[in-house]
Amino acid sequence: MxxxxxxxxxxxxxxxxxxxxxxxxxxxxxxxxxxxxxxxxxxxxxxxxxxxxxxxxxxxxxxxxxxxxxxxxxxxxxxxxxxxxxxxxxxxxxxxxxxxxxxxxxxxxxxxxxxxxxxxxxxxxxxxxxxxxxxxxxxxxxxxxxxxxxxxxxxxxxxxxxxxxxxxxxxxxxxxxxxxxxxxxxxxxxxxxxxxxxxxxxxxxxxxxxxxxxxxxxxxxxxxxxxxxxxxxxxxxxxLEDEDAASLDNKLRTRADPTRDLDIAVLRLPRLSNFTDVDALAGEPDASVRYVTKPEELGRPDAIVIPGTKNALMDLAALRERGLDEAVRRYASSGGRVVGICGGYQMLGLTLNDPHGVESSEAATSRMDGLGLLPLETTYAREKRTVRVSGAFAGWPGEAAPPAVELPVEGYEIHMGETAFREPVRPLFRFDDGSEDGAATGDGRVWGTYVHGIFDNDGFRRSWLNALRRDRGLPSLASDYRHRETRxxxxxxxxxxxxxxxxxxxxxxxxxxxxxxxxx
The missing domain is CATH 3.40.50.300 (P-loop containing nucleotide triphosphate hydrolases)
Structure with a gap:
């Protein structure tokens, strides 16, 4: 039947x-x-x-x-x-x-x-x-x-x-x-x-x-x-994650939490996307996460994060209008730590090119100079890359070998840009499918990745935060915060x-x- x-x-x-x-x-x-x-x-x-x-x-x-x-x-x-x-x-x-x-x-x-x-x-x-x-x-x-x-x-x-x-x-x-x-x-x-x-x-x-x-x-x-x-x-x-930037605005913090050791400043881009990438940082007991919109709010944080954006060209232009581009460059040149995720990663490079008008329909030009902190160039393609990835942290440039204890990572990519390097770079992440991602300066103080959710990975996140602690002369912290279990x-x-x-x-x-x- x-x-x-x-x-x-x-x-x-x-x-x-x-x-x-x-x-x-x-x-x-x-x-x-x-x-x-x-x-x-x-x-x-x-x-x-x-x-x-x-x-x-x-x-x-x-x-x-x-x-x-x-x-x-x-x-x-x-x-x-x-x-x-x-x-x-x-x-x-x-x-x-x-x-x-x-x-x-x-x-x-x-x-x-x-x-x-x-x-x-x-x-x-x-x-x-x-x-x-x-x-x-x-x-x-x-x-x-x-x-x-x-x-x-x-x-x-x-x-x-x-x-x-x-x-x-x-x-x-x-x-x-x-x-x-x-x-x-x-x-x-x-x-x-x-x-x-x-x-x-x-x-x-x-x-x-x-x-x-x-x-x-x-x-x-x-x-x-x-x-x-x-x-x-x-x-x-x-x-739990906020749905959109409107709900994020209700809890924006512009000042560091004085009860926490580390001060992490996130640039509040006009077309901010995937801002949940920094949620796990805020969950750590020693990290304070705040958002800044103008240079005078920046101060001297332990790190700056440039997050994802729906339009990197237009948001890079907005950073220039506010003077934040120069503020970030000065901070980096004085030894500060800067991280770019997805659109923020593209901004760290030398140039952003949009020959097909993918992101530049409302911008003054289809080509724009980046912040010049990493030797990469991004060209926007017509096809969007959306993929989940998993693998391991390959280590910082200058290290002779990968970390003694392998740090597993996973996350996802959503981007239209295709990034090429002007000079050889060592990738930060090697994935199970054989692909690679990320780039950093020789001292590892400025780095970027296309991987959303990179800080959701407990081992990698703690390793990076402990590097910030060492900058401050603080001992490493063996935090028991587990992002996914807490979530x-x-x-x-x-x-x-x-x-x-x-x-x-x-x-x-x-x-x-x-x-x-x-x-x-």
């Missing part, structure tokens, strides 16, 4: 009254809660806008938030979890990435009018595949479902909820003020069938005594006819925090499942 096709699994969708209300973290928490309770769970966000991306095991690019949520589910990330990724390249323009591969750049109007109808098919097919392979899919909206100007072409909020037959929980951020107006206003703007799909609210980022909210919550439930499913207190230092514990901490403040029985009821897992 021919087996019957399996019915699609149930879904739940988290939407918000605005951007940055905490949707991604609530979805992450629910993914881990349901996973810990025995279900096979997958996250889904049809369209994400972020330059903070991630490479899947098969070499495709998706939004970082969905990769984090996949980790919360203890499964590998796939492009079905985020079939459409928009990577802003300017105020009104973005690179459109479809199922992990760049399609082309669109301005906002052309994308809306010409591509969204096509994007709908990819979104629905991806969601169908996830629902066929899992017990529950937790969906995430974007921005607000009450954007009436976007309603007719919506592929990420209420229309997506309908495609997945998903009950919706609306999340609002009380910390920014106006929480009752934001919820009631959103509900008022929704169409009747959309209001029916909303099954309750979560008030997020609360500070203070919950008793003070009781009258307001009672009024809200009476006014809307919907239950408040929970009031989630602000959780500080979650220990895994953070998922459980977040999940228990949300579980203890949200009516999970109601959540299970609206999904239509029971605690304890599934036999699917």
């Amino acid at each position: 021919k087996p019957q096709p399996q019915a699609p699994c149930p879904t739940l969708m988290i939407q918000g009254t605005a951007s940055d209300v905490g949707k991604s973290l609530i979805v992450t928490a629910l993914c881990r809660i349901l996973t810990n309770d025995g279900y096979r769970v997958a996250p889904f966000k049809s369209q994400n806008m972020s330059n903070n991306s991630h490479v899947t095991p098969d070499g495709k690019e998706i939004g970082r938030a969905q990769a984090v949520q996949a980790d919360a589910c203890r499964i590998a990330a796939t492009t079905d979890m985020n079939p459409i990724l928009l990577k802003p390249t300017g105020e009104r323009r973005a690179q459109v990435v479809v199922h992990g591969k760049p399609l082309r750049d669109y301005d906002a109007i052309d994308y809306r009018e010409k591509y969204l109808p096509t994007a709908e098919r990819f979104v629905r097919e991806a969601l169908d595949r996830l629902r066929a392979a899992h017990d529950v899919v937790v969906m995430e909206g974007a921005g607000s479902p009450a954007e009436v100007n976007l309603r007719d072409r919506d592929i990420v909020n209420m229309r997506a909820a309908a495609w997945g037959d998903a009950p919706v929980v609306l999340v609002a951020d009380i910390d920014r003020g106006g929480v009752f107006a934001s919820i009631v206003g959103t509900m008022a703007i929704l169409r009747p069938e959309e209001r029916d799909r909303v099954k309750g609210f979560i008030v997020n980022k609360f500070r203070g005594d919950p008793a003070l909210l009781t009258d307001g919550l009672d009024w809200l439930e009476k006014e809307t006819g919907k239950p408040v499913l929970g009031v989630v207190p602000m959780l500080h230092d979650v220990g 895994e514990a953070a998922f459980d901490r977040l999940a228990e925090h949300v579980r203890s403040h949200v009516d999970m029985e109601a959540i299970y009821a609206m999904i239509g499942i029971r605690k304890g897992g599934s036999s699917r």
Whole structure:
């Protein structure tokens, strides 16, 4: 007898009254809660806008938030979890990435009018595949479902909820003020069938005594006819990556932490991407990470990190406008340590060339001099390299042999540039597939790499930080900080925090499942 096709699994969708209300973290928490309770769970966000991306095991690019949520589910990330990724390249323009591969750049109007109808098919097919392979899919909206100007072409909020037959929980951020107006206003703007799909609210980022909210919550439930499913207190230092630079801005530190030995300054580039590369440094007990935007904020740190960027040419021009390029050169010439990652690595070189207009459509020229700290030249190609890599640290230039204890490394690359060397250099990293990466000055004080997540590698990170300590005359530190173990514990901490403040029985009821897992 021919087996019957399996019915699609149930879904739940988290939407918000605005951007940055905490949707991604609530979805992450629910993914881990349901996973810990025995279900096979997958996250889904049809369209994400972020330059903070991630490479899947098969070499495709998706939004970082969905990769984090996949980790919360203890499964590998796939492009079905985020079939459409928009990577802003300017105020009104973005690179459109479809199922992990760049399609082309669109301005906002052309994308809306010409591509969204096509994007709908990819979104629905991806969601169908996830629902066929899992017990529950937790969906995430974007921005607000009450954007009436976007309603007719919506592929990420209420229309997506309908495609997945998903009950919706609306999340609002009380910390920014106006929480009752934001919820009631959103509900008022929704169409009747959309209001029916909303099954309750979560008030997020609360500070203070919950008793003070009781009258307001009672009024809200009476006014809307919907239950408040929970009031989630602000959780500080979650220990998980931020989704985008907007959330990063809320916690920028421009001064060094005086309680820590090492001061690491990160250049806050206008088109900053993959800023999570420095998260592991901030987790170390002796390292303080801060962001700088102008020379007078730089001071004399123990190291400068130039991170990734969506447009290295334009951000290099911005550094020049601010005078940060000269500040970095002076710092390096006086013996300072400088690290460049991806776009930052390209900036450390002699020249950046863009003969095909990949990054220079808004720049004054398609060729620009770099900082001149490494003997390399980068040319931008039409094809993007997205790949996961693993291997070992090959040692610093000038060393007779690799480190006595091999330091394993892994990470991922996302870049359009192809880098060549003007003079022979010893690679910093040798990968299992035979490829190599990275370059450094003869003393190892200035170096760069294309590998995102390089500081997530505990042994390599500690080795570099101990070199900084030696510069200061401090003894090496045998830190017990383990980035991946700490991150895994953070998922459980977040999940228990949300579980203890949200009516999970109601959540299970609206999904239509029971605690304890599934036999699917």
